Amino acid sequence: MALGALLVPFAVFLAVGIYNTFNGDCALGPEDRFGCALRQFVVTALSIIPGGVVGFMIAYWVGRRRARVS
DSSP: OHHHHHHHHHHHHHHHHHHHHHSGGGSSOHHHHHHHHHHHHHHHHHTHHHHHHHHHHHHHHHHHHHHHHO
């Protein structure tokens, strides 16, 4: 669960950073760059909980699968 709560936000941070790099409105001025950085932070912070849920579901699925094999 903790791994999902760390990896998903990291992937989202990179994806939003790449999007901001190729999006033209993030290179217009300092105010726009601050807004883009703030948007990147907020989207990354909001992805922590869904990442934890995804990590929990994967850990639960792996744990159930291992229990059946034994």
